[in-house]
Amino acid sequence: MKFRKLVFVSVLAIILALSISAASDERKDDVNDATIESSDYSSAQGRWLLQTKRTRRVTCKKFPGICDAKGSPGPQCCKKKCVNILTDRQNCGKCGKKCKYNEICCKGKCVDPSFNRKHCGGCNNRCGNGEFCVFGLCNYA
Numbered sequence: 001m002k003f004r005k006l007v008f009v010s011v012l013a014i015i016l017a018l019s020i021s022a023a024s025d026e027r028k029d030d031v032n033d034a035t036i037e038s039s040d041y042s043s044a045q046g047r048w049l050l051q052t053k054r055t056r057r058v059t060c061k062k063f064p065g066i067c068d069a070k071g072s073p074g075p076q077c078c079k080k081k082c083v084n085i086l087t088d089r090q091n092c093g094k095c096g097k098k099c100k101y102n103e104i105c106c107k108g109k110c111v112d113p114s115f116n117r118k119h120c121g122g123c124n125n126r127c128g129n130g131e132f133c134v135f136g137l138c139n140y141a
Contacts, residue, residue: 087123 060067060077067075067082074084078095085091085108090098092105099110106123113119113136118126120133127138 059080060082061080064077066072067077072082074082074088076083076085076091076095078085078088078091083091083095085093085095087105089103089105089110092099092110093108097110099105100112102114103110103112104119104123105111106119111119111123113121113123113125113133115133115135117131117133117138118124120127120138121136125138127133131138131140133139
């Protein structure tokens with residue numbers, strides 16, 4: 001009876017040690033940003049691990065070419081993220097330049113679409129001659 005308990009406790013200790021080491025390995029793999037899927041599993045990991053997809057993250061700081069890839073939010077790398085500095089409100093015109101709450105980023109400049117005649121209600125929405133932009137709508141005076 002004591003032998004069975006000893007074997008049972010040692011098996012539980014081994015399982016616990018393996019699960020802790022597997023969890024710490026997964027945390028080391030996470031870097032940040034764009035994901036690249038990898039499916040190189042060894043047969044020793046067990047059947048239930050094969051059902052999950054492991055991802056490896058790659059940052060644009062280390063690999064700037066990923067910002068040019070298809071489906072990327074933009075071609076520039078700001079704070080380890082791919083962004084388009086011509087339209088991104090958090091990086092308008094250059095990395096780190098934030099637009100105010102009521103402003104949008106059009107062609108790399110922060111503009112107020114409520115009263116700007118060149119960007120009335122949105123980017124590149126010009127009001128005609130003699131019209132004024134009032135609350136995002138072009139109106140005659």
